Amino acid sequence: MATDDSLEDIKIEIDDDLEKIPIEEVFKKLRCSREGLSGAEGKERLKIFGPNKLEKKKKEHITLRFFALMFKPLSWVIQAAAIMAMLFANGDGRPPSWQLFLGIVCLLIVNTIICYLKEDDAENVVAMARAGLSPKTKVLRDGKWSEQEASILVPGDIVSIKLGDIIPCDARLLEGHALKVDESALTGEFGPITKGPGEEVFSGTTCKHGEMEAVVIATGVHTFSGTTAHLVDNRTNKVGHFLKVVTEIENLCVISIAIGISIELIVMYWIQRRNFSDVINNLLVLVIGGIPLAMPTVLYVIMVTGSLRLYRTGTITQRITAIEDMAAIDVLCSDKTGTLTLNKLSVDKNLIKVYSKDVEKEQVLLLAARASRTENGDGIDAAMVGSLADPKEARAGIREVHFNVVDKRTALTYIDSNGDWHRVSKGTPEQILDLCNVRDDLRKSVHSAIGNYAERGLNFFFAIWFRNTYCNTVFFFPYQSCSEHKYHIVNKLQERHICGMIGDGVDDVPSLKKADVGIAVAGASEAARAASDIVLTEPGLSVIIDAVLASRATLQQMKHYTIYAVSITIRVVFGFMFIALIWKFDFSPFMVLAIALLNEETTKAITMDNVTNPSPTPDSLKLKEIFATGVVYGSYMALITVVFFWAAYRTDIFPRTFHVRDLRGNEAEMMCALYLQVSIMSQALFFVIQSRSWFFVERPGELLFLSFVTVQTIATTLAVYASWETARIEGIGWSWAGVIWLYNIIFFFPLDIMKFGIRYILTGKAQSLFDNMVHLVLNSYAKLSNGIYNHTQADHTYSLLEVSTPPSQDLRGVGWV
Incomplete structure (x- = not known):
């Protein structure tokens, strides 16, 4: 075994000449042979050359990451509010409002800390999930072929490269027929390049045809792709629709606040001629209470938590925003081999057909086995060789023609013990494979899985190559060119659908990339x-059902939070604006700050809440639905807040009805009462949003419920006992607190009714109902006018409660061949 000093010498000797010098010189320089390295030599070399992986970008220092989160666009608005509080809120000769300034800074810091911790947890989740995707390779160690993680490769190793492999290192090819390698990831040139014995193949490229062994000459950062990593780092986390949704929601919230600020400035400063400090305090209320400061981080954390949920069901997300696309899939396409079938081939000897009188079935099997590899072979090779009583019978002097994905054929020329030449070939049913009756049985779960797809709104297509298939339970239509036709079919489906593609082989790569969501099954090729x-x-296939449901659950969490954020912004802006403009009541910025700080605890619980009843149909983040629902909820809550203020501060309705003390003219106690009403209703809204049915039917998450109880206990205690001159509040006692709770409970129930009404309108059923009612009236009028109106059963077949529009096309049960 080489010593550490000699290995250091090898490292010094390795240079660009290794790709040009003869193969024998390569072995000499690397001090290895065609028999590969031993396990001990591999470990020693790993210490010298390092692992076969690219260096990860170092994490930013904790301080830099913290301040990066603190200075996000939405944070700038809060920072501007802090400056306003410091310089303008206490005008008219009064000293600066240090308390309000510190309170806003405290809100910003608390939010940043929560965001930092959540994003750190999210990164750990992603790292844990992706650890399961470490690339594998076949390497010759201690004279035996075995599948190992590609990270252990070192210069001098002998590796096997076959169809569908992503080459894990820079290497020189050994003896054998040419490979076809796709180097477009490195060069940008389209189409495979032929590589013969002695030529170099590069890390990160894909084997499109053939099978050869190679000697490793460079690994990790020393490979060609390692020195130009920016050329091959094509898996970026493109956010696409998700970023658009977040940006649009942020814009809506900011625009709503800007409208409120503009109206208040015009009315209060130029029309009502109020003090400048009062104007600033009212503007601060809108800014502090209306900005969804934590929204981008909360949505990101929800997606990462969903990624962890998928990981636990046997699904790893390589693109975090694929969760949103997965939830929206309504057409799912699938390859057959390895996806619908077991991908475990076997030979049925009883069904072998022999067409020559001089040939026995055993001789046919022997010829097929001789056309197969006995070591490091594929599934067909293993089936052929495994059919023999003694696998050693399969080998003699051979010349191989490797498997070709295009014509599905491989051939062997060999010389027997008598010196006679023979040529044996195996391939698809269209050629000669039917003579050996190779079977690839359907998975037992296929029938039930396809049924489950239909129940959840997924149209299922499947791709199968064979013309005469035993899969007689699913319909199909023929196609000839596997890879190209799959791509074009997916492309066509995407014109009207969100399309997912399931595949496992190199021929599925174009369609996997083209689909909205590409899904690689367990055991799929590296490519x-x-x-x-x-x-x-x-x-x-049942794993995909779990993944779809988990994705829909995650999407619902995101939708719930975005609706909640929009609702709170609308409620704060318009509720407090009308109270300030109509009755000239200036709500304390401190109390809005208290609501915002306490809401941080509920925000944390939202990211961990479980959706027990995900959407039964494909779903997506629709801006129209989010905006409409948020505006309706927010407007309603603003209205009941204004009504509560009017009833408590301008009438004696509550004292006469509940025998509580009169709050008219008592600004400090009214401040506490209004704070408690807003706090309770704001957080109670989430119980309505998170349920698809009545809020009391679907149980909320324990953490969310506990968070609500904790926060509202603090808020109620504060409203009952607080006495703080700076915030202009005075405790209202338990009687008023009970009245406020009762008021909120009464006006909470209509929110559920609104939820069903909004859903009914947005799904188009309301328009269908209206159209059918108009049709019924006009049809009845026409019959009456013509004197032919008959009270038959046919005239009473309209259902005004259950109106459905037939689908334009039922795609379930359609397949590919």
């Missing part, structure tokens, strides 16, 4: 995994 957005770690 298929690299092209996919989602990788399954468990076999079978």
Whole structure:
């Protein structure tokens, strides 16, 4: 075994000449042979050359990351509010409002700390999930072929490269027929390049045809792709629609606040001629209470938490925003081999057909086995060789023609013990494979899985190559060119659908990349995994059902929070604006700050809440739905806040009805009462949003419920006992607190009714109902006018409560061949 000093010498000797010098010189320089390295030599070299992986970007220092989170666009608005509080809020000769300034800074710091901790947890989750996607390779160690993680490769190792592999290192090819390698990731040139014995192949490129062994000459950062990593780092976390949704929601909130600020400035300063400090305090209320400061981080953390949920069901997300696309899929396409079938081939000897009188079945099997590899072979090779009583019978002097994905054929020329030449070939049913009756049985779970897809609004297509298939339970239509036709079919489906593609082989790569969500099944080739957005770690189609439901649950959490954020912004802006303009009541910025600080605890709980009843149909983040629902909820809550203020501060309705003390003219106590009403209703809203049915039917998450109880206990205690001159509040006692709770409970129930009404309108059922009612009236009028109106059963078949529009096309049960 080489010593550490000699290994250091090897490292010094390795240079650009290794790609040009003869193969024998390569072995000499690397001090290795065609028999590969021993396990001990591999470990020693690993210490010298390092692991076969690119260096990860170092994490930013904790201080830099913290301040980066603190200075986000939405944070700038809060920072501007802090400056306003410091310089302008206490005008008219009064000293600066240090307390309000510190309170706003405290809100910003608390939010940043929570965001930092959540994002740190999220990064750990992503790292844990992606650890399961470490690339594998076949390496010759201690004279035996075994599948190992590619990170252990070192210069001098002998590796096997076959169809579908992503080459894990820079290497020189050994003896054999040419490979076809796709180097477009490095060069940008389209189409495979032929590589023969002695030529160099590069890390990160894909084997498109053939099978050869190679000697490793460079690994990790020393490879060609390692020195130009920016050229091959093509898996970026493109946010696309998700970023658009977040930006649009932020814009809506900012625009709503800007409208409120403009109206208050015009009315209060130029029309009502109020003090400048009062104007600034009212503006601060809108800014502090209306900005959804934590929204971008909360949505990101919800997606990462969803990614962890998928990981636990046997699904790894390579693109975090694929969760949103997964939830919206309404058409799912699938390859057959390895996806619908077990991908475990076997030979049925009883069904072998022999067409020559001089040939026995055993001789046919022997010829097929001789056309197969006995070591480091594929599934067909293993099936052929495994059919023999003694696998050693399969080998003699051979010349191989490697498997070709295009014509599905491989051939062997060999010389027997008598010196006679023979040529044996194996391939698809269209050629000669039917003579050996190779079977690839359907998975037992396929039938039930396809049924589950239909129940959840997924149209299922499947791709199968064979013309005469035993899969007689699913309909299909024929196609000839596997890779190209799959791509074009996916492309066509995407014109009207959100399309997912399931695949496992190199021929599926184009369609996996083209689909909205590419899904690589368990055991898929490295090329298929690299092209996919989602990788399954468990076999079978039922895993995809779990992944779809988990994705829909995650999307619902995101939708719930965005609706909640929009609702709170609308409620704060318009509720407090009308109170300030109509009755000239200036709500304390301190109390809005208290609501915002206490809401941080609930925000944390939202990211961990479980959705027990995900959408039964494909779903997505629709801006129209989010805006409409948020505006309706927010407007309603603003209205009941204004009504509460009017009833408590301008009438004696509550004292006469509940025998509580009169708050008219008592600004400090009214401040506490208004604070408690706003605090309770704001957080109670989430119980309505998070349920698809009545809020009391679906149980909320324990953490969310506990958070609500804790925060509102603090808020109620504060409203009952607080006495703080700076915030202009005075405790209202338990009687008023009870009245406020009762008021909120009464006006909370209509929120649920609104939820169903909004859903009914947005799904188009209300328009269908209206159209059917108009049709019924006009049809009845026409019959009466013509004197032919008959009270038959046919005239009473309209259902005004259950109106459905037939789908334009039912795609379930349609397949590919």
